[in-house]
Amino acid sequence: MFSKLKKWIQLRNLKDERYRFLFDEYFSNELVAFDCETTGLDPKKDEIISLAAVKIRDNKILTSEKLQLFVKPKGEINIDSIKIHHIRACDVSNGITSEEAALRFLDFLGNRPLVGYYLEFDVALINRIIHPLLGITLPQKMIEVSAIYYDKKIGLIPEGHVDLRLRSILRDLKLPELTQHDALGDAITSALIYLKLTQNQKI
Template sequence: MLFSFIQKMKTKANRSRLKEKKYEFLFQEDLSGEYVVFDTETTGLNPKKDEIVSIGAVKVKNNKILTSQTFEVFIKNSCEMSSKSIEIHRIRPIDLENAKTTEVAIREFLDFIGSRPLVGYYLEFDVSMINKYIKPMLGITLPNKKIEVSEIYFDETISLIPQGNIDLRFDTILKNCGVPNMGAHNAVNDAIMTAMIFLKLKKA
């Protein structure tokens, strides 16, 4: 009860800082019955200094992944990409020459997600990266409900091996949930695989 009250107060304070009324829809009750599963590819793992190079997302409704409703955007950035990050996501500076500006990309992403709940794997990092941009733009942080798949997986698994160490690596969760590895590591593929994990865990 207390947590719910505190959360409501935080949301109210967040909403009061909104600079553009056109984004009031982010705070409205979601009636779509959909979830948005999303992932970001970045120049590194430090939200304070690194930048987003791509965002991938897909909607889920009625236990189905709406593959016809995917979102993908590539973003120009001023941060130098490390060879390690390029090795992971395979996005080179040359691939971003015709990419969108951060502001255009983030606004398109907000239009796509609306007020739907957000789902992800280590979602806190991806949300931190998005918040890095929308806070100076709009004065707010993402108000959407957030669902972490590794947390659901942990809760499901700990009951089976209460004294064990739970391996929360993405590939391990994929394997144990019987989800095929789509191979290519990019934001959209990762979002779709995370959506499949989410649906498996929802049914568990």
């Protein structure tokens, strides 16, 4: 009931009917894994500088159907963030605007559920862009891979502590470590974790 009410309110607030497709009923088996690199770690003020997404269909990661965008921020990139993702201001000086990036992402996403690692942060940044533009926030179902991993592991660990660091999860699931803190690499990594955790394999 609450989800239906929330959807109704969102649709009422939608400023651009071209994006009504975001609210269409979902009948597909496709999902979208995505990730962002940012100017810093504060979702209330920092900006996206790189965004990537990749489709998942029939338990396959479709690297041929991907989106990879570089965004020119309005403000400066935090030096501590540069040390992590190695993206400097000069690397995104020819990037598109955050508004264009967000709308292109929505066109790519459609009404598919979102998959990611610590999605809440990335979704907050996207919502901060699209809310002024469209009057809505992302209505998609969110699938947090660290939550799936936690649910599968907590009963197996007597002390009740589950290491949710990305590197630890990858090591435990025997998955390859792709280039971390690269938006496309991290999106693919989230997709790999999702598939490993949802294909009824023992972990």
